[in-house]
Amino acid sequence: MHGKYAERAKLTRHSETREILKVTEHPEVISFAGGLPAAELFPVEELRIACDAVLKTDGAASLQYSTTEGYLPLRNEIVKRMDTIGIKANPQQTLITSGSQQAIDLLGKLFLDEGDTIICESPTYLAAINSFKVYKANFVEVEMDEDGMLMEALEEKLQKNSKAKFIYTVPDFQNPTGRTLKLERRKRMVELASQYDCLIIEDNPYGAVRFSGTPLPPVKHFDMDGRVIYLSTFSKIFAPGLRLGWICADNIIIEKLVAFKQIADLHSDSFSQRITAKYLELYDIENHIKKIRVVYKERCKTMLESIDRFFPDNISYSKPEGGLFIWVELPTFMDSSKIFMECMQHDVAIVPGISFFPNSTKTNTLRLNYSNTNSETIIEGIKRIGEVLNRELQKYNRINKVI
């Protein structure tokens, strides 16, 4: 069997996060490992009503094959939503995808040849790394601070890699760090991409889940020459199981992506698209998103306060204004993969940060998710991690004193 696999099969790593999620599925484990939205907030009853309405009025059409570009009324709604955040587009510039994960994969197919260079934040979204690696791309990581990618560092990397195909960025409440690219840097990123003739893929699943601070226009808002390809999704504001995301880009790019999508799956789920469009017609999704924001704000606050209370002092962490994640930096002598194993002994799960660095360098970071755990359990879970970290610290201090 082994000899039959294509070369690229060697490049597909099992996603570490998925492997970790399997271990953490046991009910006794408090899991901060996944990136799951709070399931209790899914608008189940409203979706039942929308579903009924679709089956009554468009039953056959919703179960039939449909166009690759996506259901037009849904694309119209997406265009309206994008307009409210400063993106001017028309439905022809919008392609519905099976989650934004498919958008990432299609963009890899469209733009990447073996050995091509991608510029990205350090760290960056794990499943984008895994997706682009299949196309044998090289990653150039750009350092970040609490306000996102550093523009001087980006310029230096663009100078050194003049043939880089695109900058892949998650500017809002980034996965994994929870950090947000500040306004001036958004403008600057577009200027630099223009100056060095590079594309930008702006992956924005979390922008609408802002629970404090001031909303920022997307990077695409500053795009004057069609070099920003914008991705978003219904996964974090609605329901990830529906698998609905979208790409907004220039018509020519969309046409090419449509051809690749046709090869991949003909079109995204017709039924999901119609149910979602019906929901948007019958209800105000903004009211729903407001509820998500309230709950995530509370959970994030509880997690930050618990970290402050239970973690050792020499540990730093991000303070997100939205999204799903907190990023923790441990002292450099600590290895978060070992911390993960130790935490699992105490039935609490984290994700070691190493997987989020495409060139795998930093071992002292970890990601925590707060969206899918209630406040009481967050306090207990963080307390347990704090005990593990304090024990590790004491061990290190003892050894160093002896030496």
Ligand code: PMP
């Ligand atoms: N991009 C980023 C940055 C993500 O965090 C995720 C999901 N965790 C995705 C894309 C994919 O989301 P989906 O396919 O559910 O739209």
